[in-house]
Amino acid sequence: MxxxxxxxxxxxxxxxxxxxxxxxxxxxxxxxxxxxxxxxxxxxxxxxxxxxxxxxxxxGIAPIELNGKTIGTVLLGIIGALLLGVGMCLTMVWNQLIFGIIVGIVGIIMLLSLIPLIKGLR
Missing domain, CATH: 1.10.287 (Helix Hairpins)
Structure with a gap:
């Protein structure tokens, strides 16, 4: 290591x-x-x-550049994680199964969209 x-x-x-x-x-x-x-x-x-x-x-990696793409990527990750958590809370705590699943799936899709946004498509 x-x-x-x-x-x-x-x-x-x-x-x-x-x-x-x-x-x-x-x-x-x-x-x-x-x-x-x-x-x-x-x-x-x-x-x-x-x-x-x-x-x-x-x-020996350069410091992180603060530009529009970096800020947008961070915001997308934060919003996706919050939506996933809210979907879980809706389902398990507030007993709103269908709406919680929909909100959670939207959060998962947002988090999955980070991969092509950061790494790109070939």
Whole structure:
């Protein structure tokens, strides 16, 4: 295993755990820890962002360009993931099976469209 992959794995694990615990602190009202959860989630996101920067620098890859395509791709991924999650909630929590399946499928299609958008078609 390359050193850059190992560093990315460790930082990704730490950042993911901090973000997940922060989200649990925010969303579980029984814990009564909304403000500390926001802080912990923010720290987790900062570690994950630092992981991307450190990994790209260790691999000798150029920094990510912020242009219209990059921003659009990120927004498409965020919206697709949110639609998939809302579809799951509609189906499992709010007992709206048909509408939840439709919303979830739209989210899956949006996430699948990221592959040809990023990699292109040949």
């Amino acid at each position: 390359k050193k850059s992959s190992f560093v990315a794995m460790i930082m990704g694990t730490i950042g993911g755990i901090l973000f997940a615990i922060g989200m649990c602190m925010c969303l579980l009202t029984e814990w009564n820890a909304f403000t500390p959860g926001i802080v912990m989630g923010g720290v987790g996101l900062a570690v994950l962002l630092a992981m991307v920067i450190v990994w790209r620098r260790m691999e």
